Amino acid sequence: MAEIATLDASAPRTGQAIATKRRRRRSIPAKVYSLILLVLLIAVWEGSVRLFHVPSWLIPSVSDIVVALWNGFAVSPLARDGFWLHSFVTISETVLGYFVGCGLGLALGVAISQTDKLEAVLRPYVVAFQSLPKVAVAPIIVLWLGFGLASKVAIIALLTFFPVLITCLAGFKAVEPERIDLLRSLSASRWHIFTKVKFWTALPFIFAGLEMAAAFAVVGAIVGEFIGAQSGLGVLILQLDSAMDVGGSFAVFIILSLIGVGLSAVIRVVEARVLYWLPKDQARRSINL
């Protein structure tokens, strides 16, 4: 009662003020709920692990993971048992492989889409290669290119190449014939039709591919490191597993997902800049792959 009284006294007594207040209360951003959920999950996890005395080599408690994270990062950046070195290796492999794969996918997509004939000829091969689980090829790539950076970049490039190529081809196909007619009615050259219409129309599709590729890139890095490498987070996971340090493994999982989140965040920022003209709610819905 007292609260209502003070409200009445201080705020203007209009329906609008109350409505705004109500609306503000209702529109708690989803992020806040996500955070609350996280806290709850951590509490349940930590509580049940302690309550049921689950051994830490089976399921580590949250505090074990936090400690492992702390220990991993509280060392010299070059320490072989720390997280810095391995994270750096994995991130550089991921970024390098991502650029190579996406670059090739984009270049080949542009080249193939120039003539319908070429696309028709190559399409069965693209489909066949795409259906092949690329991970199956990874051991051979390591055999060919060795335990170093090259094999990881090749595996990641292979994984990221296809989503970009496929979305690229879909995007160049999606150009409204009317837009082409418009350019043709102005006697535009092929180059102009490409740079002024086709490329822009394909951009939303290409970005959908780039985002998909970002998720694949991290997978590729880990697979490559599992098969054979001297350093990297994948190697670290294998070492920690064999030492039964499950808490450490979970800590690495967190780093991996942060790398993934970071990569796709960067892509989203670039996308928002490039696709400023696309209505926000349409950006994703218009693309069905």
Place this chain on the structure above:
Amino acid sequence: MILTPSVPYSDRMPSRPPDGDDSRQPGPSPSPRDLIRIDHLRKVFGDGTPNELLALDDVSCSIQEGDFVSIVGPSGCGKSTLLRILAGLLDYSDGSVTLDGAPVQGTRRDIGVVFQNPVLLPWRTILDNVLLPAEVLGLDMNAARVRARALLAMVRLEGFENRLPSQLSGGMQQRASIARALLHDPRILLMDEPFGALDAMTREQMNLELQRIWTESRKTIVLITHSIPEAVFLGDVVLVMTARPGALRRVVPIDLPRPRTMALTATPEFGERAQEIRAFFNHAGSFD
């Protein structure tokens, strides 16, 4: 009347005697000059295949410089095909099409096309959309920018230069596309059902605007429509087409005074001409 964006791009711009009033007499002028001649034009789609379709059968007509020609007909009568042939976007099978005495072969610079949809590129501002022809045709960009602004003012879009197309209504988008079609100062404006997607009220308004734009820009306009009132309201002459096969059946001169107002559409004179065309369609069995 005053605003003719006057930044000429070339000397091929036809010089016109200063003209004081808006009334332009249709029909034969002292020296009739055929700008477009179409002789026994035939267009067959899928020639030699089982799905062969005769889209245009023996179409002949001529259009004089400065005329406003409406082409009206039911869906499938080949009117869009005819327009695409005139624009050079489509080959024809037989006959001849000449423009200023020269046969039409492919697209040309002195034609502007307005499509059924505005076809504005969503990533470009309105001004950049209007400037597209200048970029493609390699015109002087500074002059083009001045002209684009003047044209946008003419279609009453000043102040919207830096908006994106998605921020404009359908009617405004189509007006921008008309400004774009006029940027490179073409002699002929080809319009393919430009107002078909607009609601009735906006459409009437656009008809008035188009009449004004025509008198101000002094272009030869070929307008495709399936609205008889629109065809009569705007045209100096209405070409009537029927379907299966697409053929030009009648040329109806519209000798109503200009500038025409919406009030004119309620007069018996207007009704008579519209009725003449409608009766023809009824007789031909084109309207179900």
